[in-house]
Amino acid sequence: MSAAMTGTTTRERLIDAARQCLLELGHQASSVKAIAARAGVNHGLIHHYFGSKEHLWMAVIDREVERVRAALEVPPERFMEGFYVPEMLRNPDRARLAAEFLGLAKAHASITAGLREQFRLNRQLLQRRLALPDEPT
Numbered sequence: 139m140s141a142a143m144t145g146t147t148t149r150e151r152l153i154d155a156a157r158q159c160l161l162e163l164g165h166q167a168s169s170v171k172a173i174a175a176r177a178g179v180n181h182g183l184i185h186h187y188f189g190s191k192e193h194l195w196m197a198v199i200d201r202e203v204e205r206v207r208a209a210l211e212v213p214p215e216r217f218m219e220g221f222y223v224p225e226m227l228r229n230p231d232r233a234r235l236a237a238e239f240l241g242l243a244k245a246h247a248s249i250t251a252g253l254r255e256q257f258r259l260n261r262q263l264l265q266r267r268l269a270l271p272d273e274p275t
Contacts (some may be wrong), residue, residue: 146195192249195242199253202235
């Protein structure tokens with residue numbers, strides 16, 4: 139089935155493929171060619187859409203963080219039901235991805251900065267949801 143038929147863009151397919159490579163191969167063994175082959179595209183499209191493999195990794199991280207952030211947006215009566223840890227236990231991919239993201243952060247300063255920003259945004263969201271005072275800057 140073609141991308142046009144499924145509604146999936148090449149960029150989305152590359153992000154999906156990179157995520158799968160992270161899960162199956164780890165970040166060190168996930169080559170540009172392996173990611174592109176899994177997405178069914180030429181490896182030059184990674185540079186076209188993302189500029190670098192590092193920026194592709196950040197796109198994967200951003201999408202996963204958005205999924206976690208969406209879980210934080212549950213109704214107030216469900217907020218304290220323990221959404222995060224049970225999700226990590228139900229979905230072992232999340233824990234594996236978190237470990238890979240930390241490995242990427244160790245190897246790339248820009249990913250470290252990106253993760254810090256994502257954590258800052260998540261912390262702000264949690265503070266608002268729990269009505270906690272902002273941290274002093």
